[in-house]
Amino acid sequence: MPLVLGIESTAHTFGVGIASEKGEILANVNSVYRPIAGGIKPSEAAEHHSRVAPVVLRRALEAAGVSLDSIDAIAVALGPGLGPCLRVGATLARYLASLLGKPLVPVNHAVAHIEIARLSTGLKDPVVVYVAGGNTVITTFVEGRYRVFGETLDIALGNLMDTFAREVGLGFPGVPKVEELAARGKNLIPLPYSVKGQDVSYSGLLTAALRLYREKRYSLEDLCYSLVETAYSMLVEVAERALAHTGKSEVVLTGGVARSPVLSDKLAKMARARGARFAAVDPELAGDNGAMIAYTGALAYASGLTIPVEESRVRPLWRLDEVEVPWRRQTSAAIT
Ligand SMILES: Nc1ncnc2c1ncn2[C@@H]1O[C@H](COP(=O)(O)OP(=O)(O)OP(=O)(O)O)[C@@H](O)[C@H]1O
Ligand SMILES: [Mg+2]
Numbered sequence: 001m002p003l004v005l006g007i008e009s010t011a012h013t014f015g016v017g018i019a020s021e022k023g024e025i026l027a028n029v030n031s032v033y034r035p036i037a038g039g040i041k042p043s044e045a046a047e048h049h050s051r052v053a054p055v056v057l058r059r060a061l062e063a064a065g066v067s068l069d070s071i072d073a074i075a076v077a078l079g080p081g082l083g084p085c086l087r088v089g090a091t092l093a094r095y096l097a098s099l100l101g102k103p104l105v106p107v108n109h110a111v112a113h114i115e116i117a118r119l120s121t122g123l124k125d126p127v128v129v130y131v132a133g134g135n136t137v138i139t140t141f142v143e144g145r146y147r148v149f150g151e152t153l154d155i156a157l158g159n160l161m162d163t164f165a166r167e168v169g170l171g172f173p174g175v176p177k178v179e180e181l182a183a184r185g186k187n188l189i190p191l192p193y194s195v196k197g198q199d200v201s202y203s204g205l206l207t208a209a210l211r212l213y214r215e216k217r218y219s220l221e222d223l224c225y226s227l228v229e230t231a232y233s234m235l236v237e238v239a240e241r242a243l244a245h246t247g248k249s250e251v252v253l254t255g256g257v258a259r260s261p262v263l264s265d266k267l268a269k270m271a272r273a274r275g276a277r278f279a280a281v282d283p284e285l286a287g288d289n290g291a292m293i294a295y296t297g298a299l300a301y302a303s304g305l306t307i308p309v310e311e312s313r314v315r316p317l318w319r320l321d322e323v324e325v326p327w328r329r330q331t332s333a334a335i336t
Pocket of ligand 1: 010011113132134135157158161173176255256258260287288
């Protein structure tokens with residue numbers, strides 16, 4: 001069984017995973033950069049990644065109980081993400097592939113969040129709600145690719161919550177901190193609910209919530225409750241329409257914010273009302289991690305998808321719907 005070593009370094013996490021195409025995960029070792037104050041600083045995150053890379057790599061090999069010689073291919077998340085961070089992972093991947101004489105496999109970070117969710121939940125052909133610090137996308141597989149059926153027009157859901165939490169002094173990670181207070185909120189305050197076609201916009205919601213916080217007219221509990229209700233309902237509305245439009249019968253939740261029980265609950269209710277199955281990715285595999293890159297790399301490698309080292313430039317703006325997904329072609333033929 002071919003083994004693929006996958007490297008994640010798109011944003012705050014440096015991770016190395018080892019996996020097979022059948023979905024065996026032999027290792028998943030991750031180290032997360034935490035800014036002392038404010039948001040993520042790309043150069044500091046990259047500095048963190050290069051510092052921890054040798055240790056993370058060694059621990060992953062130890063966890064899997066394999067040596068580098070028994071790895072068949074090196075996969076790396078070439079994007080989307082922050083340039084300085086991406087270059088750390090890409091440099092290590094190119095070095096290992098050249099040193100070992102093994103193929104290099106390009107992986108799109110968003111596709112990896114989707115594939116690990118399908119593996120972890122067993123759902124075959126779901127509408128995917130991918131929510132994280134940098135991404136908010138509703139997508140599903142149609143004719144060879146993951147097509148986008150809705151996304152944020154500005155900031156991501158995780159970014160909205162993290163920024164709000166930071167500004168009101170709740171700390172990081174924002175989503176669980178805001179939800180904790182929201183559970184004690186009672187009154188729904190009107191906030192901008194902004195769905196445009198199939199897309200959502202969260203920046204006006206953030207500005208309004210922060211303005212109300214500064215005006216001190218409402219309790220922070222009520223404000224958190226209203227923020228959560230408004231932001232999640234927008235997403236559920238778009239996901240429901242994507243489900244109706246594509247005629248699919250499954251919904252999966254993935255990405256760092258997939259650990260939210262509140263969002264899971266709302267999507268589960270929507271799916272149930274439409275007779276669809278719902279599941280969220282395993283919390284251990286929700287945030288950025290090396291295993292999802294290794295597993296997606298193994299799927300790609302099994303389909304013959306490799307890249308010469310000299311063409312493996314990083315792709316900070318690599319869109320999900322630009323990615324070929326050859327390992328699902330058969331599934332698509334079976335459906336249509
Ligand atoms: N327990 C939790 N429940 C819900 N959300 C959480 C939890 N812990 C962290 N998060 C949220 O997850 C988000 C981070 O997601 P992730 O680790 O996928 O990284 P990312 O850099 O945002 O990824 P991407 O590049 O895919 O957008 C943050 O917004 C954070 O608030
Ligand atoms: Mg991510």
